[in-house]
Amino acid sequence: MIVQEWPLIVFTLLVQGSVGTTVLLSLILLFAGNSLDGAQRRRFLLAPLIVAVVAGGCGLIASTLHLGYPLNAFNALRHFSSSWLSREIIFASLYLAAVGIAAVLALFLRKVCLPLLLLGSVLGLIDVYCMGSIYTHTTIATWTHINTWFMFFGAVLSIGATAGIWLSAGLGDKLRRQVAASALAVMAVGALLRLLEQMSYFSYLTQAKLSQVVTFPHQPLAAFDHLRTLYIASWVLLLVGIALMGRSVSACKCRSMVVLGGCAVIAAEVLLRVVFFTLS
Known part of the structure; x- marks a missing residue:
């Protein structure tokens, strides 16, 4: 059973770890960011933010492997109003997009966008809730x-x-x-x-x-x-x-x-x- 479910083990832990890292980064910058200048904020933020993006992306890729036929992932998006799986995929994608854009801004434009990180944190926490709901609504x-x-x-x-x-x-x-x-x-x-x-x-x-x-x-x-x-x-x-x-x-x-x-x-x-x- 463990061998069969390893994509879900990898997926859930990578995404949850990514969300946890983003939340901690956001809180550190929110409450302690004033003690760092712009260059220090970017240097402190960049590496862990890239790790969070890579972990979240790898987690999403691992989740598609559980579907048997990865292209079926697109079909799971059609039932947002009734399916926790659809909600989870959408919020995971929105979370990854927000954090990814924040990483691009920090990497190429040397800007630390705290509002975008806070938005990503909220989307990530909603995604984790949807992730849990998938399993609590089973038999x-x-x-x-x-x-x-x-x-x-x-x-x-x-x-x-x-x-x-x-x-x-x-x-x-x-x-x-x-x-x-x-x-x-x-x-x-x-x-x-x-x-x-x-x-x-x-x-x-x-x-x-x-x-x-x-x-x-x-x-x-x-x-x-x-x-x-x-x-x-x-x-x-x-x-x-x-x-x-x-x-x-x-x-x-x-x-x-x-x-x-x-x-x-x-x-x-x-x-x-x-x-x-x-x-x-």
């Missing part, structure tokens, strides 16, 4: 729960905050510490909210198993039981990554710990997404 027991949105937006926060902490290395000491501390707080709160929501999710799964009137197949529930160890290990890895990044922020100069913690967070999100798409 897969393990997906038809608010947990799907928690996991998707949680990945946006985790990957975006990781990017924010990595990006802060190019800022001045005072601003770097402020950005890193804020990003770490976002990451920690996002993880805590997701963990608290897991109690509701597990209760929902238990009731689904005991229900006498079930309209969805039981195979995902059995699969979840088999993957419970990997699921728990993924959460442990995520918390370890956050702890390492927190230690790096407090130590201020421990760059290797920043890299290691960030890699652990991203690896945990990949494993959690593997579990998610295996439960189908």
Whole structure:
């Protein structure tokens, strides 16, 4: 199942990571941009913005591979009023267009267009909501729960905050510490909210198993039981990554710990997404 669903794993994580990076960039420039001159703003913005565009574009390409016949992607655009898939594709395209134009302006015209980045951030967050809605409106027991949105937006926060902490290395000491501390707080709160929501999710799964009137197949529930160890290990890895990044922020100069913690967070999100798409 993992092999069959790898385009969706790549697609969702790349797009959500791209959105998270764009949101963090926008917030940094919005609240701390006055401390940077025009050249510093462009230098700070350019590389991560290009990475966000490339990640989003590669994610969209990966999503077409899941369709079997990639040209069918155009047919999915015809049902915006009734299809979450159509809405997701349209908002993803609008998001990528906004961020792409911002990247072109920064690269060739040396202009940082914050309103365009903020617009892209809003479009990206709407796209992630539509992405979650695709799966919550299925008949897969393990997906038809608010947990799907928690996991998707949680990945946006985790990957975006990781990017924010990595990006802060190019800022001045005072601003770097402020950005890193804020990003770490976002990451920690996002993880805590997701963990608290897991109690509701597990209760929902238990009731689904005991229900006498079930309209969805039981195979995902059995699969979840088999993957419970990997699921728990993924959460442990995520918390370890956050702890390492927190230690790096407090130590201020421990760059290797920043890299290691960030890699652990991203690896945990990949494993959690593997579990998610295996439960189908």
